[in-house]
Amino acid sequence: MQVLSVSTDSRFSHKIWQEEELNKMVDGGFPYPMLSDQGGRVGTVYGVYDPDAGVNIRGRFIIDPDGVIQAMEVLTPSVGRNVGELIRQLKAFQHTRKTGEVMPSEWQPGKPTLKPSPAMVGKVWEVWKPETRPREE
Amino acid sequence: MSEPKDGCVTPAKGPIVPAEAGEREAPQKEDKKIMTAQVGKPAPDFEISAYYEGGFKNVKLSDYKGKWIVLCFYPGDFTFV
Structure with missing residues (x-):
């Protein structure tokens, strides 16, 4: 890199x-x-x-x-960057390039990835659920 | 450390515009209107001067093909954020 x-x-x-x-x-x-x-x-x-x-x-x-x-x-200009988010995105794009798998929202390195296929339509919930987080104002 | 070969005066070339758009017409005028950076599209190439490892050299984006590149723009040296 x-x-x-x-x-x-x-x-x-x-x-x-x-x-x-x-x-x-x-x-x-x-x-x-x-x-x-x-x-x-x-x-x-x-x-x-x-x-x-x-x-x-x-x-x-x-x-x-x-x-x-x-x-x-x-x-x-007033807000700085988050290097953790950069690394997360970089790892996700590198992974998808290597494997063809895709990363759902909130994905972090080490978490499950998805292999898109006709069989998966409507079944994403079986392998992946969003983490709940406190509601923002 | 060996003395950097490149002098301090090599001019930067800036964005590398396709041949048909460049040369005779004033490229600056066109550059202002064209915003070509888009996800899923080739990164606009450029060659500009740089400071690296104690010396000055020109850096061309396309020289890094084959590698993942993180290109970071920032407002200025010595700023606070």
Whole structure:
């Protein structure tokens, strides 16, 4: 798995950020290429460039080995990401690519997967039930 | 550590537009209207400059074909979230 981070900062800014801050937060710093999208041209193509602010907002894309986008998530700036959800989605897409099985909602790694077939129509309840959770306001 | 071969001046190329759309016409104008990233569709290719392992180099998305890629955009270095 290859991570690529992208912002509109210059690559020189990335270098100083890595050296001055990230190295001190995480042992060894950020271990992947930090891409510089000055002008937001790439962000524009991916639909995450905010021309008013002049920055790329938080957008995350899972791209499969064929170069096809399997998932995307875009957030406004005030809320950070959930890495656990990224890993869950990545594992689910890797599993379905390998096996052809599909993952029901709320699926977590290790939980049962579904093998779609005519026989399963109307019988999903036998193998999978949603977990109940407290109702949100 | 060996000195990175790439200098600091290699220009970034940005989004790689198909040949028929590029070259003569102004690509920036078109880019603004085209939002091509969609699930189930090929990820738009690009080549831009990057900082990695202490040096600067250009990174092309399609060079990572055959691997799972997580492409993360974020507002800026030194921000707080």
